[in-house]
Amino acid sequence: MAQTALITGASNGIGLELAKIHAKQGGDLVLVARSADKLNALADELRHQYGVKVAVIAKDLAQSNAATEIFAETERLGITVDILMNNAGIGGHGRFFERDLAKDTQMIQLNITSLTELTHLYLQGMVQRRSGKILNVSSTASFLPGPLQAVYYASKAYVTSFSQAIAEEVLEFGITVTVLCPGAVATGFVQAGDLQDVDAWKNAKSAKSVAEYGYQAMQSGELVAFNEAKLKFASDWVIPLLPRKIVLKISRMAMEKRK
Numbered sequence: 001m002a003q004t005a006l007i008t009g010a011s012n013g014i015g016l017e018l019a020k021i022h023a024k025q026g027g028d029l030v031l032v033a034r035s036a037d038k039l040n041a042l043a044d045e046l047r048h049q050y051g052v053k054v055a056v057i058a059k060d061l062a063q064s065n066a067a068t069e070i071f072a073e074t075e076r077l078g079i080t081v082d083i084l085m086n087n088a089g090i091g092g093h094g095r096f097f098e099r100d101l102a103k104d105t106q107m108i109q110l111n112i113t114s115l116t117e118l119t120h121l122y123l124q125g126m127v128q129r130r131s132g133k134i135l136n137v138s139s140t141a142s143f144l145p146g147p148l149q150a151v152y153y154a155s156k157a158y159v160t161s162f163s164q165a166i167a168e169e170v171l172e173f174g175i176t177v178t179v180l181c182p183g184a185v186a187t188g189f190v191q192a193g194d195l196q197d198v199d200a201w202k203n204a205k206s207a208k209s210v211a212e213y214g215y216q217a218m219q220s221g222e223l224v225a226f227n228e229a230k231l232k233f234a235s236d237w238v239i240p241l242l243p244r245k246i247v248l249k250i251s252r253m254a255m256e257k258r259k
Helices: 013-024 036-050 066-076 101-129 150-173 207-220 229-241 244-255
Strands: 004-008 028-033 054-058 083-086 132-137 175-180
Touching: 004 013, 004 101, 013 028, 013 036, 013 083, 013 207, 028 036, 036 054, 054 066, 066 101, 083 101, 101 132, 101 150, 101 175, 132 150, 132 207, 150 175, 175 207
Parallel strands: 004 028, 004 083, 028 054, 083 132, 132 175
Antiparallel strands: none
C-alpha cells in the first residue's frame, strides 16, 4: 500500500527532490508551496512518470492561517498523511536592527509557527494509527548563534530542539521524527535570503544529494541527520568546546559578504 507524504516547499530545491524520490518509491503525494503553476507542473510530471496520486495545495506558509487550511483541505479530500516533510523555510541577511521587522516575523511564522502547527495537526492521526514518519528540515546553523542571520539561525535552533523532543514523546507510538541538518545547499534559498557573495555558499551541496540523504535518514528513523561528516564533527566536538565569543566571531565571518 502506497504511503502518502505531504511535503512543504515542494516547488523547488530540497522539497522538489524529496517529492521525486518519494514518487519513485511508489508513494503518493500532497505538494504544498506558494506557486500553483510550479506545483501543478511537478504533479503532472510525477503522475505521468511514476503513476502515483498527487494532490496540490497552493498556500503561503508565511501566512498565519495556512497550516489549518492545508489540514482542512487534506481532510476534505479524505487523504491520510502517513509522512510529513516540513521543508519550507526562508532566511534573510543583514543586521537585525536594520532589517525589515515584517520580513523577520514572516520568517518566524514560516520556519517555526507553521511547522509546529502542521506537526501538531498531522501527528494526531499518526498517534491514533500508531505509525508515521516526520522529516523536519533544519540546518547546521541550528547549533550556533548567527550574526547577520540572527532570526534564521534562531528559528532553526527551535526546529532542531523541537524535533528531538517530540521524537522522544512519540517513540512509543511507532512514530519516528528525523531532523535534517545540512550545511550550504544550492537552491533558491540563496537569492531569496539575499545571501549572494557569502563565502559559505561557495561549495554548496546539490539539493538532490541532500534530499536523498535526508529521505534515507527518515526511512531509517535517524534522529539528527547530517549530510556531511565534517559538519557533524564540528557541531558535536568543536563548537561546544570553543569560547562563545570565538564562536560568534567565526559565525559572523562565515556570513560576511565579499566586498
